[in-house]
Amino acid sequence: xxxxxxxxxxxxxxxxxxxxxxxxxxxxxxxxxxxxxxxxxxxxxxxxxxxxxxxxxxxxxxxxxxxxxxxxxxxxxxxxxxxxxxxxxxxxxxxxxxxxxxxxxxxxxxxxxxxxxxxxxxxxxxxxxxxxxxxxxxxxxxxxxxxxxxxxxxxxxxxxxxxxxxxxx
Numbered sequence: 739x740x741x742x743x744x745x746x747x748x749x750x751x752x753x754x755x756x757x758x759x760x761x762x763x764x765x766x767x768x769x770x771x772x773x774x775x776x777x778x779x780x781x782x783x784x785x786x787x788x789x790x791x792x793x794x795x796x797x798x799x800x801x802x803x804x805x806x807x808x809x810x811x812x813x814x815x816x817x818x819x820x821x822x823x824x825x826x827x828x829x830x831x832x833x834x835x836x837x838x839x840x841x842x843x844x845x846x847x848x849x850x851x852x853x854x855x856x857x858x859x860x861x862x863x864x865x866x867x868x869x870x871x872x873x874x875x876x877x878x879x880x881x882x883x884x885x886x887x888x889x890x891x892x893x894x895x896x897x898x899x900x901x902x903x904x905x906x907x
């Protein structure tokens with residue numbers, strides 16, 4: 739199995755993709771391309787030469803407010819009224835055919851690497867995810883993300899921690 743990651747294009751057949759969650763499947767099939775064209779999100783797909791699209795994720799810019807961050811991080815930052823730059827992994831899903839293969843982690847790592855590549859040019863303090871449920875939150879916690887104090891299903895990973903984590907891989 740040779741997986742390739744690339745930007746979503748019209749040539750990608752999204753009709754066969756199913757992650758088992760109707761709202762994610764529907765967004766990917768019907769709105770992902772529109773969100774990408776409208777500059778709301780950049781959508782990337784993982785493809786297999788035999789299976790087609792086997793995963794996707796979306797990335798967007800995000801603004802953090804100081805009062806959202808845990809106190810131990812917030813107290814180390816300058817006080818900017820305009821907020822702090824972050825990147826959002828808005829949606830991430832793997833096809834049911836990839837279950838049990840650790841492919842969710844492969845998708846997340848590719849997304850994080852792509853964000854860190856952009857962070858060489860554009861400042862990114864943290865990477866943000868909104869977990870759909872407790873199972874998704876546990877998945878992200880396993881990757882080193884921590885919950886925001888006031889919103890436990892919104893999690894973050896400092897970009898500096900992501901760099902260190904990838905260096906160990």
